[in-house]
Amino acid sequence: xxxxxxxxxxxxxxxxxxxxxxxxxxxxxxxxxxxxxxxxxxxxxxxxxxxxxxxxxxxxxxxxxxxxxxxxxxxxxxxxxxxxxxxxxxxxxxxxxxxxxxxxxxxxxxxxxxxxxxxxxxxxxxxxxxxxxxxxxxxxxxxxxxxxxxxxxxxxxxxxxxxxxxxxxxxxxxxxxxxxxxxxxxxxxx
Amino acid sequence: xxxxxxxxxxxxxxxxxxxxxxxxxxxxxxxxxxxxxxxxxxxxxxxxxxxxxxxxxxxxxxxxxxxxxxxxxxxxxxxxxxxxxxxxxxxxxxxxxxxxxxxxxxxxxxxxxxxxxxxxxxxxxxxxxxxxxxxxxxxxxxxxxxxxxxxxxxxxxxxxxxxxxxxxxxxxxxxxxxxxxxxxxxxxxxxxxxxxxxxxxxxxxxxxxx
Numbered sequence: 001x002x003x004x005x006x007x008x009x010x011x012x013x014x015x016x017x018x019x020x021x022x023x024x025x026x027x028x029x030x031x032x033x034x035x036x037x038x039x040x041x042x043x044x045x046x047x048x049x050x051x052x053x054x055x056x057x058x059x060x061x062x063x064x065x066x067x068x069x070x071x072x073x074x075x076x077x078x079x080x081x082x083x084x085x086x087x088x089x090x091x092x093x094x095x096x097x098x099x100x101x102x103x104x105x106x107x108x109x110x111x112x113x114x115x116x117x118x119x120x121x122x123x124x125x126x127x128x129x130x131x132x133x134x135x136x137x138x139x140x141x142x143x144x145x146x147x148x149x150x151x152x153x154x155x156x157x158x159x160x161x162x163x164x165x166x167x168x169x170x171x172x173x174x175x176x177x178x179x180x181x182x183x184x185x186x187x188x189x190x
Numbered sequence: 191x192x193x194x195x196x197x198x199x200x201x202x203x204x205x206x207x208x209x210x211x212x213x214x215x216x217x218x219x220x221x222x223x224x225x226x227x228x229x230x231x232x233x234x235x236x237x238x239x240x241x242x243x244x245x246x247x248x249x250x251x252x253x254x255x256x257x258x259x260x261x262x263x264x265x266x267x268x269x270x271x272x273x274x275x276x277x278x279x280x281x282x283x284x285x286x287x288x289x290x291x292x293x294x295x296x297x298x299x300x301x302x303x304x305x306x307x308x309x310x311x312x313x314x315x316x317x318x319x320x321x322x323x324x325x326x327x328x329x330x331x332x333x334x335x336x337x338x339x340x341x342x343x344x345x346x347x348x349x350x351x352x353x354x355x356x357x358x359x360x361x362x363x364x365x366x367x368x369x370x371x372x373x374x375x376x377x378x379x380x381x382x383x384x385x386x387x388x389x390x391x392x393x394x395x396x397x398x399x400x
Contacts, residue, residue, distance in 0.1 A: 049285035075259035087297040118240035
């Protein structure tokens, strides 16, 4: 006789882009969860594993296309953000950069977004790959939020900007937003 | 298929292992990350991969970058031998370990970051790897059998071996990581991990050849 499954617990920091990706996935899948706020999340970069697990166990709505080539493009974009951009501007690296911190973060993001903008020109429909929300979109929005925090000029990235705007109109991206979390400081609340 | 690869790039090695395990023949186009200011920055290569990084794989009419995205595509299109367990929780553990290495360790000690560290380069790389391996060793104590997760080779193992190679290059003391060391040794006995080794690539410099 099995007991009722416990509600999942998400250890989350309101402003962590990594936490936000997982919150979006949970919201899209309609999975209720409890939050344990963690101040200064130790980022091991494992959120895609979590999102894949949610995808495997809760297949609707789908976060990966059925077409295998499009699926690869989704993963490529997600991985580019999660391995190629975000780790370079995370807390431990920034600490090392001292005064050059802002400049370094801006360069990492700008360089990563330049490549991403080119890729999206080929893959994007309404969203990053075609017209369905995918793992790539879950990674994009938090990274644009980071870009804005570091005052990156978004002028050169019209496709990223357009897609980000379209995604932020969706409920799952709104309820999971850093400004609306249990641990969001009062002065940053929506 | 055409693989854009650098002999010593750990990311390229992951994909070389996957191709070898799946028995997929391919051609190599070497991209030297150090020569000519870094051949990955050439206009020619930018057209192949806007992210200007290796590996990139041209296969089935598309070009893919990002090692795990490539490996997942190979897994989806060429399911044998399997690189992900059927059990979904074990599958998640494989991905967690792979993600930890691919996003949590390697990017912090890659070329572009090390360039910024100047004299502190070696120390920085050692700290990143040691810190990442400390966490990994703890995880593996729960998940490992003969390999990272149970007794079947998985995506986690493809990520582990190249990262240990990097650790050795940066003279990280492997003493505190007996599980990582044991698994690495077991994997290096497998053919796919040998033929794909940095010492045996078309672009391996003569002095580093096996």
